[in-house]
Amino acid sequence: MKNQVLLLAEDDELFASLLSFRFKKEGYDVILCKDGKEVKEKLNNEMPDVLVCDIMMPYFSGLEILDFVRNGLKSNLPVFIISAAGNETNELSAFKLGANDFITKPINPSVLIARITRKLILT
Amino acid sequence: MKSKNLLSQLTRIEQSLHDFSFDELTSEEALSLQETFNAFKLKLEAKIFDPQGKVGAETFNQEKSTKINADATQLIAQVSHEIRTPLNGIIGFTDLLKEDEAMSKPQIEKVDAIQKASYSLMEIISELLEYSKLSSGIENFENVNFDFRTVIGDVCYLTKTLISEKNIEFNATVHENIPVALKGDPSKLSQVLLNLLGNAVKFVDQGSIHLTIKSKQIDSNKVLLEFDVIDTGIGISKEHIGHIFDSFKQAEFNTFAKYGGTGLGLNIVKQIIEKLGGSIRVTSALGQGSTFNFKIPFEIGNAQVIKNQKINRITKAQLNEVEDLNILVFEDNLLNQKLIDQRLKSWHCNVSITEDANQGLKILQNQKIDLIFMDLKMPNKSGFEVTQMIRNHNDKNIRLIPIIALSADFSKSDKDNCRKHRINDFILKPYRTGDLIDKIIKNKKSFERAQMREALVMNPNEIDKMKNKKIDLIPILDECMGDISILEELIQLFINNAQEFMNLAKDHIKNKNIEQLEFAAHKIKSGLKMMNCDILLTIIQQIQKGCKEEVDMSHLKILYDQFVTEYPSIEFEMAKALNNLKNK
Known part of the structure; x- marks a missing residue:
């Protein structure tokens, strides 16, 4: 069986490499993006199976990407938004735009992976 | 005895x-x-x-x-x-x-x-x-440019406050040909006038007091001013008028009983006038009133200097700066109390005035005070003693309030003492209104900066406390599912990021680019969190806070320097911890 593809958009290198390592361990093929522009390009070329997207990124924010996925690409792609600062307005916007989950930093990678796996089973 | x-x-x-x-x-x-x-x-x-x-x-x-x-x-x-x-x-x-x-x-x-x-x-x-x-002959006389009409205005204002409880009319006539700027000792001139006018108020129960001032050109750069203080008071009898200016002499025997005083006031007035090169005489009729007439020569001052002083007098922006400030004044002299109270209140400051150290401390404990004026020469406790009590106060917020000293004369030792007692600034009496507001704003601003710095810059104790916390890589290793090579990779990334941050931040500070500095700080933050570097994380959070609040670059520089100082030992500890894990 072919591995599921996970697009990880996170501008923090350290966190990105740790997460990428962990997702790989979970059996995903990980595509790493450093900013919003890169994410949009990747999405236009090929749809991944899961998108994990930081909210604060250069060029396009996580919420803009989410809006692009749902309203631009009309896709039901599972999208997980991660946010540095707990911000209720952002959280609300994310769910209104159709995020599958909203996860606030500091993030324990194990918990993040457990949450994502569980949500993916449910969908 | x-x-x-x-x-x-x-x-x-x-x-x-x-x-x-x-x-x-x-x-x-x-x-x-x-x-x-x-x-x-x-x-x-x-x-x-x-x-x-x-x-x-x-x-x-x-x-x-x-x-x-x-x-x-x-x-x-x-x-x-x-x-x-x-x-x-x-x-x-x-x-x-x-x-x-x-x-x-x-x-x-x-x-x-x-x-x-x-x-x-x-x-x-x-x-x-x-x-x-x-x-x-110890008394020193000043020789400065001053705005004559402002000095007279202040004198008249104070006289009006003195007569407020009495049924006395007071008016002043200042002739137009008197130059705007004169050169001499304005404080001594107001002292003379206030003494004579104060006497008049004392000896007039009902009636009027009149002040007229005329000027006569002596030569191209000198004028002779002639002052008349005319009252309708009790007057002085013929036999006493001869020695009214003698020391310890009062006009009538019962003057002391009825009005008190040392009988020194007029002698002081005469001495001052004579030291200024002038003369004084008195005409009087018992029961009808007295006229004190004195003449003092003054050099014509530099009107441009005065004009410059006036221009930077008070702007709207200055008023906005001082509005609603809570100011505590330690001052014992009633006239000075009234003067500073009136000035500060006209700028919408909230003013508390006391001459008592304990009362002042009580005010400091019960109210928020932004700034303190301290008369150095107060009875009971000197301004320095009161300052010391404030500077040694156990409440940090009270201890740090800016203090501006007020004094009629600042000797070199006074200035040294001010520094020693951590008095922030000083004003020479009599001060110009513009000086007063300038000093308030200047000290308010430097206080705000100091407070910001205090809030931003971590104190060494705090850093030491954090240093005692050892670098613990185990939780991160767990997240790497025990894979040391991944941990090593992460640590290498961390080191690269930190070094990149230090290089970038240095330039951003040099170029005063707050926005970029904030972004650089943001970028490194989550890595520091992940690696549990509490010290560096706290410093970075302070830098972010400082950027948001637009503090002075110099304070961000201090924080940056702290980061640079702390970083090497963190890197060293991390490498050591990694080695330990590898050897297990």
Whole structure:
């Protein structure tokens, strides 16, 4: 069986490499993006199976990407938004735009992976 | 009998005089009292001002005389301090008594009488000090450009506050040909005028006081100003008018009983006027009033200097800066209290004024105070002592309040003392309104910066506490599912990020690019969180906070330097911890 593809958009290198390592361990093929522009390009070329997207990124924010996925690409792609600062307005916007989950930093990678796996089973 | 005892007895006499009914005195008793009083006065004068008993001291060798006068001044300064201290106790406690709700109205009236007597005694002591300073030639005169009409305006304002409780009319006429700017000693001029006008207020119960000022050109750069202080008061009889300017002389024997005072005021006035190169004379008719006429030559000042002072006087922006500031003033002189109170209130500052250290500290504890003005020469406790109490206060917020010293003369040692006592700034009296507001704004701003810095820059204790926390890589290794090579990769990334941050931040600080600095700080933050680097994380959070609040670059630089100082040991510890894990 072919591995599921996970697009990880996170501008923090350290966190990105740790997460990428962990997702790989979970059996995903990980595509790493450093900013919003890169994410949009990747999405236009090929749809991944899961998108994990930081909210604060250069060029396009996580919420803009989410809006692009749902309203631009009309896709039901599972999208997980991660946010540095707990911000209720952002959280609300994310769910209104159709995020599958909203996860606030500091993030324990194990918990993040457990949450994502569980949500993916449910969908 | 020690002078201290004598003085305490005199204090008592002074106070009891207010309650003493002179109607009970027979003329014989009055005469013997007068004789005793005069004999005492003569002895005192002879003792203090002419120690060898040689009246008409031409035979004195000049040097000796100066030294003796200086000694006398020293003595008087010490004695006045000795008197002021208990006197302040009296005033303070009578204040407390008046607050006592159990007091009946007649009791309060008596307490008022005690206070009034105490205040007049305080005034006497100040005059005595002034007199001795003038006589010994210690008094220094200023020679500065000043706005003549502003000085007269202040004098008139103060006079109006003095007559507010009386049914007296007061007006002033200043002739137009008087130059805008004069050069000389404005504080001495106002002292002379306030003394004469104050006397007039004292001796007029009903009627009017008039001040006129005329000017006559002497030569191209000098004018002779002629002042008339005309009142419709009790007047002075022919036999007394001759020695009205003598020291310790008052016009009538009962002047002292009725109006108090040392009889030094007019002598001081005369001495000042003469030292300024002028002259004074008086015309009077008993029961009709008096006219004091004096002339003082002044150099014509530099109007441009005054104009510049006026231009940077007060702008709207300045007013916005000081609006709603809470200012505490330590000042004992009633006139100065009124003056600073009126000025600060006109700028919508909230003003508290006290001359008592303990009361002041109480205010500091109960209210938010942004700035303190401190008169250095207060009775009881000096401004330096009060400052020390504030600077040693156990509440940090009180300890750090900016203090601006006020004084009529700042010697070099005063300035050193200000620095030593951590007084932030000082203003020379009489100050110009523009100076006052400038100093307030300047000190308010530097205080805000200091507070910001205090809030931003971590203190060494805090850093030491965090240092004791060892770098623990185990939780991260767990997240890497025990894979040391991934952990090693992460640590390498961390090191790269930190070094990149240090390089970038250095440039951003140099180029004053707050936005980029904030972004760089943001980028490194989550890595620091992940690696549990509490010290560096705290510093980065402070940098972010500082960027948001737009603090001075220099404070961000301090934080950056702290980061650079702390970083190497973190990297070292991390490498050590990684090695330990590898060897397991």
